[in-house]
Amino acid sequence: MIKEITSVNNSYIKWLLSLKDKQARNEYNLFIVEGYHLVEEALKHNTLKVVLCTEKEVLDKINVDEKYLVNEQIIKKLSSTKSPQNIIGVVNSITNQDLESIISKDNLRILILDDVNDPGNLGTIIRTSAALGIDAVISSLETVDYYNEKVLRATQGAIFKIPLFKGDLVKIISILKQNDITIYGTHLESSISVKEVEKLKKLAIVVGNEAQGVSTKVLELCDKNIILPMNNDVESLNVSIAAALLMWELK
Numbered sequence: 305m306i307k308e309i310t311s312v313n314n315s316y317i318k319w320l321l322s323l324k325d326k327q328a329r330n331e332y333n334l335f336i337v338e339g340y341h342l343v344e345e346a347l348k349h350n351t352l353k354v355v356l357c358t359e360k361e362v363l364d365k366i367n368v369d370e371k372y373l374v375n376e377q378i379i380k381k382l383s384s385t386k387s388p389q390n391i392i393g394v395v396n397s398i399t400n401q402d403l404e405s406i407i408s409k410d411n412l413r414i415l416i417l418d419d420v421n422d423p424g425n426l427g428t429i430i431r432t433s434a435a436l437g438i439d440a441v442i443s444s445l446e447t448v449d450y451y452n453e454k455v456l457r458a459t460q461g462a463i464f465k466i467p468l469f470k471g472d473l474v475k476i477i478s479i480l481k482q483n484d485i486t487i488y489g490t491h492l493e494s495s496i497s498v499k500e501v502e503k504l505k506k507l508a509i510v511v512g513n514e515a516q517g518v519s520t521k522v523l524e525l526c527d528k529n530i531i532l533p534m535n536n537d538v539e540s541l542n543v544s545i546a547a548a549l550l551m552w553e554l555k
Contacts, residue, residue, distance in 0.1 A: 306371045306373050307372050307373070308372070309373070312381045315341045320328035323394070324384070335395055336451075336453075337395055338382075338384065338391075338392055341460070343463055348464070351395045351464065352366075352393050352394075353396055355392070356371075356393075357373065358376055358379060358390040358391075362391065376390065384454075394511075395443070403440070403476075403479075407485060409482070410506075413438050414485070415442070415508070416487075418447075418511070418512040418513060418519055419447055420448060421513060422514055422543075423454035424455075426448050427460075428514070429547050430462055433545065436464065436548075437555070440468070441466060441469070443468075445471065447470070450470070472520060472541050477510075478525070481525070484506060486506065486507045487507070488501065490517070494529055496528065496529070498550055498554065503508045503555075509554060510523075530550070532546060532550065
């Protein structure tokens with residue numbers, strides 16, 4: 305059944321606006337996606353809960369319980385872009401899935417993010433991880449929110465295609481090591497080239513904050529530190545580029 309909402313001051317629209325805040329997203333385990341591609345990906349992966357659109361014909365074709373026919377003013381109110389598409393979805397959180405089933409795999413590649421702050425970097429990393437067949441992305445509690453609107457746009461829908469986890473990295477890395485997963489940190493000191501690293505069956509790569517790199521407390525838990533060999537006295541790369549190269553090398 306399709307319901308109609310015509311006012312931006314409607315109580316439900318006001319509640320949806322609260323989902324722009326990270327705290328509200330965490331409280332309700334919901335987040336907003338914008339545009340046809342992200343709505344379609346959420347529907348395909350059975351996480352779409354609500355859809356709002358300005359076209360009844362589009363709503364008729366989408367199989368979810370809650371559907372709302374709205375106007376352009378409401379779409380613009382909910383959107384974070386200047387020229388939004390005429391469809392918005394409300395999606396169930398997909399963070400912290402079954403880590404135990406993932407780490408029990410015989411062959412395993414995990415990417416760990418230690419306080420990555422830039423939403424564009426995070427979204428690009430998630431998209432690249434999915435493309436390269438990484439089994440899971442795990443981020444620290446201080447890493448930018450997976451459901452930040454800029455992160456979601458940068459993933460181009462890949463956020464639904466890879467398991468995501470968020471938590472205390474010290475605790476999570478300890479669990480990984482207990483399950484015979486080798487942890488490779490990224491650091492300039494006491495490190496070896498990624499070209500020399502043994503491609504073990506079960507491993508995790510840690511990349512760090514854009515300014516500070518991987519924190520000391522996390523580096524202390526790593527089994528080895530690795531670096532990317534670079535030319536022309538270039539000392540570092542953008543974290544999303546570095547992560548992509550490391551994942552490719554250790555595929």
